[in-house]
Amino acid sequence: MFNLISKKTGYSIKNDVLSGLTVALALVPEAVAFAFVARVDPLVGLYAAFMVGLITSIFGGRPGMISGATGAMAVVMVALVAEHGVQYLFAAVLLTGVIQMLAGVFKLGMFIRMVPYPVMLGFVNGLAIVIFLAQLGQFKIVDEAGMHQWMQGTTLYWMIGMVALTMLIIHFLPKLTRVIPASLAAILIVTGLVIGLDIPIPNVIDYVRSESGNPNATIAAGLPTFAIPSVPFDLATLKIILPYSLILAAVGLIESLLTMTLIDEITETRGNGNRECLGQGLANFTNGFFGGMGGCAMIGQSMINIKSGGRGRLSGISAAIALLLFILVGSSWIEMVPLAALVGLMFMVVLGTFEWASLRMITKVQKSEIFIIVLVSGITVIADLAIAVVIGVIVSALVFAWKGAKRIFAESHVDENGSKVYLLSGPVFFGSIQNFQDIFSPRTDPEDVIVDFLNARVYDHSAIEALDSLAERYERNGKKLHYRHLSPECKQLLTKAGDLVELNLIEDPDYKVADSTLG
Template sequence: MFDLIRHKTASHRADLLSGITVALALVPEAVAFAFVAGVEPMVGLYAAFIMGLITALIGGRPGMISGATGAMAVVMVALVAEHGVQYLFAAVVLAGLIQVSAGVFKLGKFIRIVPYPVMIGFVNGLAIVIFLAQLGQFQTPDANGVMTWLPQNQLILMLGLVALTMAIIQFLPKLTTAIPSSLAAILTVTLLVTFFNLDTRTVLDFLKSMSGNDNATIAGSLPTFSIPAVEFSLDTLYIILPYSLILAAVGLIESLLTLTVIDEMTGTRGRGNKECIGQGVGNITSGFFGAMGGCAMIGQSMININSGGRGRLSGITAALALLAFILFGSTFIEMIPLAALVGVMFMVVLGTFEWASFKVMRKVPKHDAFVIVLVTIVTVFTDLAFAVFVGVIVSALVFAWEHAKHINVEISEDQNGWKVYKLNGPLFFGSVAEFLELFDAKSDPQDVIVDFQNSRVCDHSALDAIDTLAERYVGSGKRLHLRHLSNDCKELLAKAGDLVEVNLIEDPHYKVADDKLDS
């Protein structure tokens, strides 16, 4: 996976240059997501700066880039449209508090339950989403505000510049790695367009078309502290809480999955719980400084890693460079051709998409291949968080179904003439029905042994099934002997009580997933 990585080691120089490259690509992304959320462009730019800086300083994954994202912007739009931007800021603060709580209570570890097929579907889906988002740069609104493709001459020129950008990124590392190839490509195409006065769209053109304002600019001042202007009441909480919960969940899922992807790319391991806290503090700060908040950005993180950014300095540089562009360098940023930035993002798509999944799907079980395709499609047509939930649920159901079929017994007779059922396979909610059908209480002899040495009692449904089995034998006037049960199982076998004999000598020690033990 991710075979387009150009740099394998970290250095301060590489972090600085890759940070500048990321900052250049952040500008149109932040502006676009601000318009998606229905807020001013500067609200998105401030979010990119604040989220990028704070997560780089205290987050759990050096080299990962955070900022305003589309996944969170689509959640915000309804709140902004109905209640205004101040309620958005309040919701972002509350979402940040929820994320910090998730980190404090160490909930970041649960990202480990996401199966690998879901991860593949996640990166494939995001790659497609990133690609589709770039197609909008080849369109412009007509007199009625309807998006139409660029005129043929402009379209051909833009495609040519995109191809040139991608060629530089692909082949420059074969000649030198002194400068990140993405940065070199952006500078080269910008100089080419400026020197020859080529008629192609720039960042400024994009900003004007998105805002409908010919005086639009990314120039601005420092963000200022301000408490969200909302009434502090239960009514306000009732309005923002649903949005905050969704924003917190979407932000953490995207951030922790991106962290996992970056871990695989770099061969290192980030700290999920620390990243939850970093994301939370970033969103809290965003809400108090007039920014829309955000989470980790897989596209910008890929640019950073492929450009050599490994340490926290790369994220810090990206954030500070973005702020410098807002304060001092807006003119330069606004003249960058969109084609250069589109070319960079197309290379991100090529590096993000798991091309080997086409071969993998012919070798892995059909249900894993189905999950890969399902998560990819759901990611493209809905949103990331929903896609991951769907993928995890489907994978869990398939896992339960497959393991439910693996339970069986070996029947024998011991030296006392007692019938012995030696159980094989896990006993859990999915296999209890099959388990109960393995026994014939009416036809069995007076004494029956159920040996759990090769089995595992996993949950309360399993315990209830054992109780039910015991009741059947007791009801038939027969004795049931249960062997190799853990202490937890014995403690929770409440229905049969003293009527069930348990072997106390050979019982193993393991925990059963049941809330009664914690009550």
Template sequence: MIQLLVSKSQSLKSDVLSGLTVALALVPEAVAFAFVAGVEPLVGLYAAFMVGLITAAIGGRPGMISGATGALAVVMVSLVAQHGVEYLFATVVLMGIFQVLAGVFRLGKFIRLVPHPVMLGFVNGLAIVIFLAQMKQFQFSDENGVLQWLQGEQMMLMLGLIALTMAIIHFLPKLTRAIPSSLAAILTVTLLVIGLDLDARTVQDVLADMTGNPAATIAGGLPQFHIPMVPLSVETLKIILPYALILAAIGLIESLLTLTLIDEITETRGRGNKECIGQGVANVATGFFGGMGGCAMIGQSMININSGGFGRASGISAALFLLTFILVGSSFIEMIPVAALVGVMFIVVIGTFEWASLRLWGKIPRSDLIVVVAVTGVTVWQDLAIAVVVGVIISALVFAWKHASNMSFDIRDEYDTKVYVPNGPLFFASVQNFRDHFNPKMDPPEVIVDFKNCRVMDHSGIEAIDALAERYEKAGKELHLRHLSPECRNLLTKAGSVVEVNSSEDPKYKVADDSLA
């Protein structure tokens, strides 16, 4: 049975009302991302519906909202421009298959490798991206199709309605929680604009600007099953495979990072591998029903959580409300003032940005600050996937450098024998430090290297030990190696004969080396 709620104490009413709020905010986002990808608005809306519905039902994180996203759209645009939308549908299906495989092979666990400074940069960067994305709502197309900023009374009205929306969202929860404050704000501002006949930009105006058609609408029918019309050939695979791999990676990274963020906010734990499978199944399905694919949406997920939508019913109801808007409610949705939706997103920006990170200067290592700033900047400048990879690489290099610098030696003489006791991990970054401590020409005839306080981490460490044995052999000295794990002994080629085996004292651990596989 599908778990509709996180726990019995959660309210189905809160989930449904939160889902309605999310659905209202999904419409302009899905349409905008569809145009970024170079496809029709309904392609984005169908993706938001199907991906949102399936991931909410079978994914690994109740309360998380998925749909068409900008991070995926910017990758799709070149594929659509060069080969057409049918190739996009085929790519989305293959993307989904890769994501399912990632879940089956339990690759979701690797999200644990993302350090906390990368997470800080991730949320800060996305908050800035969400904020900058709202700036286009302050623009309109003139008679020549050139974008112009709102001026005078129009700009003042826009800012006033945004401020009213944000005020309602902020203060209403102090009076009542019977209705999500975001939903109440959208309804209040919409009724105010209609009742006072204010000349405010609406969702309809945004559609007209995007399409160049004053009569543009989000109205449509049910998604229809559709096998992508592409040749089943190796050439087709060559075209769609690179895009599918990139889209699958971006989608999973954004989804798993959003899952981790919501875990922290709700103090619960989602299931990363199950979310990979849910995202994959959703994308396979949407590819066969004319959708552009999608992944988790941090902005809409934050709206959902802040509105009290913690259960699966919130995501399911959001998707069903969105479908209802497409089928029968398009005229009502198109009347919503854009200012109300912008105000909701500004509240999301304020809640998403990790303001505490601004107080970290001088309180955490400089390397961590560099990671936070780098990930934030690359997220805004390029995209999330590149930013996370950059952050993880910087963090890994800093980690390796620190541990390489921490290797030390205890050296003592025992009669005619010299004993070396290395302390710290022996791996690629510390092997030079390890080598520099030995001088075979100056050492006595018998030397002992005791690894009781040193763990050999990788093949570079194994090679360093082999090379050390060779150096002492050439110098005519006798070398003894103590307290190496069985895996280390198995991997040594030149130094195997100088290892002293003590089954009761030798450590047992694995070495990161392909030879063991």
């Protein structure tokens, strides 16, 4: 069922375990950072990264994809935590899990396949920019007054140097050997150099303490414990948490399913969107009972995993277990890892995630597609991923409707009976009805007119109304109008022009019309 080990080429236990260890190292500062964004204790973020990562790796629909606490969901949680406290957050995360599991049960994951390619490009580019901007915060230190200031002097130069060294190792080591993932080797080498040479740059524990304001803060802790959220289970609580849960569920599923689609393309395999909905939902449901802030797929860590050779479920499981071991027994080692190594790793993720080909497409594709890519990327950076994708899909649909509206046309001729025949081609729907109506000239046409829909289709109620309206225009001018080759449903829906439809049971097409009247 779980396919932890696969015999397919590219899968191996060694690659999955080592890749998982690399991912776990990168997960620590990310989980802590997102916990601070949500204004909760760092352990709430670390526990979430462990539980979400473990459960989705086992039960999710995309082997090799890494999930954990994410910024996209953290920003939604801020207002809830500030106004009602962390216990309401746990209740909201629990309800989020239920909603996501229902999405899987009703097979809503398949709809992510309908996201247009320009929206996907905008999503990927936007997240790459977000990841890049998030790393810039690591170049700040806390001064004596407790204010964040940009690094200067020797500290800045060493930081830049170690970041560059990390990136160079990750880039060139695979050309020499693939025995150990380049990302893991880079972290170990740079950590050894910083400790051995006593280089004055901040490490993981420096970051945790500066962000928390607690000079004694640590990532060491015990196992997460079961506890029912301390909130009244009544309608008042539901009224508070439901809006947040709906948004969290939507953001989580959109980011997870789009990340899954990206990994599908990179690995040339196919994940199961509905199963991913169930896995994400189960993970968040569990978080609600074990003190985690919930989460979803992480494109940055997923890319690290894939680039490091992780392909199977074991890679995600290894990352989650390694993260738990860091919390339980290995915190003193992980706290020594310099931020420069992790920043360099994430910069390489940015370079690998951004679709540079989209820049070369500017002069080769339609302007509407470039606009959608830029729009989705921009909204992802300045607002929210879910909003960006929804707006991108809406704009894409409108562009498609506009293009479809211009594809309707007609060829006309006078037949042997003296009737003018319009042979219509193209879709008749809400976007094309104006162009449809402009085709006809009721005042100048002859006494008998035939509109032939052999090469056209009527799609919705707006189109039906346009057919009725056209019939009225010809009737006012004392002309006879006939509709030919319409489907039975069209005739059923036409209230004023129904008697004008010529029936031909052999030639007439049979297709459905989107209209609430028919149920």
